[in-house]
Amino acid sequence: FVPLPSPRSRSSFAPSIIPVDDGGGGFVVVHNIIIPHPHHHPSSSSSPPRSPLRASSSSSSSRPAIDVGEFSPRNVRGLESWGTSNGVQMIEGLQLYTEDDGSDYQYVTTVDIPAGTTIMYIPSEMCLSSSIVAIELGNMSNGGLASSVDQLTRIGGQNSIADYHLFLKLLVEYERGEGSPYLPYLDSLPRLYFNSISMTDFCYECLPPLVFSLSRLERVKYDNFRQVLGKVDFISDYTKGDEAVLKWAFNSVYTRAYADKDGQGTDVTITPVGDMFNHGTMTEVEVYFDGPGGNAMVYTTRDVPANSPLRISYGCPTNPSFLFARYGFLDETSPATFCKIMDIPRTPENVDMGMDFSRMLFYHETGDISQEVLDVVLYAKVLANLKSSPETDGYKQAFYQAHMQGDEGTKAGIHEQFRYETLSAIKKHVDTFLESLDALEKKSYGKSLEEHPRLPLILKHNQFVKQTFLKVQANLEAAGVGVMEYA
Ligand SMILES: C[S@@+](CC[C@H](N)C(=O)[O-])C[C@H]1O[C@@H](n2cnc3c(N)ncnc32)[C@H](O)[C@@H]1O
Known part of the structure; x- marks a missing residue:
């Protein structure tokens, strides 16, 4: 050789x-x-x-x-x-x-x-x-x-x-x-x-x-x-x-x-x-x-x-959607998939926080949520939407600085303080996304596979994503997230 x-x-x-x-x-x-x-x-x-x-x-x-x-x-x-x-x-x-x-x-x-x-x-x-x-x-x-x-x-x-x-x-x-x-x-x-x-x-x-x-x-x-x-x-x-x-x-x-x-x-x-x-x-x-x-x-x-x-x-490998769109196969060995949160603007600060298709992940086997999802959702959704008051002003900036300086202690403290809000925001997204997947599936009922031979693979792809999201949803529910909203 x-x-x-x-x-x-x-x-x-x-x-x-x-x-x-x-x-x-x-x-x-x-x-x-x-x-x-x-x-x-x-x-x-x-x-x-x-x-x-x-x-x-x-x-x-x-x-x-x-x-x-x-x-x-x-x-x-x-x-x-x-x-x-x-x-x-x-x-x-x-x-x-x-x-x-x-x-x-x-x-x-x-x-x-x-x-x-x-x-x-x-x-x-x-x-x-x-x-x-x-x-x-x-x-x-x-x-x-x-x-x-x-x-x-x-x-x-x-x-x-x-x-x-x-x-x-x-x-x-x-x-x-x-x-x-x-x-x-x-x-x-x-x-x-x-x-x-x-x-x-x-x-x-x-x-x-x-x-x-x-x-x-x-x-x-x-x-x-x-x-x-x-x-x-x-x-x-x-x-x-x-x-x-x-x-x-x-x-x-x-x-x-x-x-x-x-x-x-x-x-x-x-x-x-x-x-x-x-x-x-x-x-x-x-x-x-x-x-x-x-x-x-x-x-x-x-x-x-x-x-x-x-x-x-x-x-x-954590972007099976790209592999599907370009190559036309479902990579079931993919360990994780992008969390599909797509309503956050791509600002330089959000990118610094980890906003990237290949980093904001839900893990297929466990339903675990990557740190980048938690950081970006806390920073760009929860802290960005806090009502301005002497108590809340400054959290966003402090979280960003701690992140950029690698100050894990400060970050963990802010995460702890807003844990429920962050997980609720993720849960809300997961619930809505699962509903939209169900709606997409219903659309395909009664369609001719001769006319649309790619439909089964698309449905398989959607099922693969759905399984991951269901695990994330179950973990969040087990952690008590969202229960109050529905109580
Ligand atoms: C570079 S070609 C590889 C050779 C190809 N399998 C063939 O038979 O010509 C890329 C194509 O292979 C297929 N492919 C590659 N990796 C795959 C995988 N892990 N599972 C299923 N199909 C795959 C897809 O159709 C893709 O478009």
């Missing part, structure tokens, strides 16, 4: 697993990775033209060769052999598994792997790096690309330009059809999604506020891409008008591309084959790039026993 230098980039699944039926063809497993140039640092602008990838066919037809409609099957069988014939290397024992008859796959290991082992290598020639793709697309365009990117910027999509370039690249390769070296990869990609891009308007009506607003953000990005696509001069009007293809390309980018989270650039990169790692709260692997537009390597971050999933982190 080849140990890696300490990672600079990032990237981030323990279920019972059913092996992929390989139809007798089997997946190619490559023994012992040999990394050609582990410290090669190509820059996006000076990169040599990429050597053409080997396609499964030498035909040069430009007809779309695959159906990416949401109910068409994906073809994962040829993915790994295509990858290895183009330079992907992986250790023995990595296997693609599916638990659901081939809708979703993930990598697992059948062998013990020590921490720090490079388990997969994807050469830069195969990776789709947004900055390199931008140059390639620019060369294909007579100005249409620049106008469309310009328009994207003007309508507020400046942070999505890198993803937009990858979106266009997937459309270009899709249109190349049999002539695309990426065809086996494109054909392996999922068609059916359960995320915000795929939901019906009615699905949106069944979403609780946080997941609703996160879903809207995703949908706006998609609508923006569709809007500015009109100006692009190397994609046919036929493809531009094909909603199924556009959603497939958008979802492929947003659920698979790795972003540079270390602030070294705005590149996002698709690493074919290396994009089959599912998300986990517990993770086993990370993805590392040896420079912008460079080779991608996947390495273990801890000792992994045989028959384990190999999971990365897609984002904060």
Whole structure:
């Protein structure tokens, strides 16, 4: 095994697993990775033209060769052999598994792997790096690309330009059809999604506020891409008008591309084959790039026993609503969930107090409330709404100062003094939120699942949140909170 230098980039699944039926063809497993140039640092602008990838066919037809409609099957069988014939290397024992008859796959290991082992290598020639793709697309365009990117910027999509370039690249390769070296990869990609891009308007009506607003953000990005696509001069009007293809390309980018989270650039990169790692709260692997537009390597971050999933982190495990909106799955391993208190303004002081989706938490197993919820509710609701009097003036400021200075004693004293008010405010929110979840559930009664196939997952998500809230409610009631209000 080849140990890696300490990672600079990032990237981030323990279920019972059913092996992929390989139809007798089997997946190619490559023994012992040999990394050609582990410290090669190509820059996006000076990169040599990429050597053409080997396609499964030498035909040069430009007809779309695959159906990416949401109910068409994906073809994962040829993915790994295509990858290895183009330079992907992986250790023995990595296997693609599916638990659901081939809708979703993930990598697992059948062998013990020590921490720090490079388990997969994807050469830069195969990776789709947004900055390199931008140059390639620019060369294909007579100005249409620049106008469309310009328009994207003007309508507020400046942070999505890198993803937009990858979106266009997937459309270009899709249109190349049999002539695309990426065809086996494109054909392996999922068609059916359960995320915000795929939901019906009615699905949106069944979403609780946080997941609703996160879903809207995703949908706006998609609508923006569709809007500015009109100006692009190397994609046919036929493809531009094909909603199924556009959603497939958008979802492929947003659920698979790795972003540079270390602030070294705005590149996002698709690493074919290396994009089959599912998300986990517990993770086993990370993805590392040896420079912008460079080779991608996947390495273990801890000792992994045989028959384990190999999971990365897609984002904060305590924000299952984001994972649901963007990726379309419910992370039931999530230890906690945002408390959904959304009526507190995001002032710098409130942020100092801990106002953040990933910190204001209710814990799923126990119904415990995080300290940040208690601090923010006390500071921004209870103390902020005290009637002004010589006795009450100054509490808010004193609490803020104690918090900023780490004076836990003063904080605890003020918490004790206003404990009932703080817990009552939380209880009131929990009661109201549970009522609204029930109302959302009732809306779905009698709806056709054929018309709204995402409804069951949305209801499951709402149930998951409801279970957590019920535990918080029970704890508060056991502590005597709210009893007086109802007496
Ligand atoms: C980068 S891809 C991972 C490979 C993917 N499972 C596949 O079959 O192509 C991301 C997608 O995998 C699925 N996924 C990832 N983590 C998951 C999890 N913990 N549970 C269920 N689905 C997950 C979601 O559909 C997500 O959009």
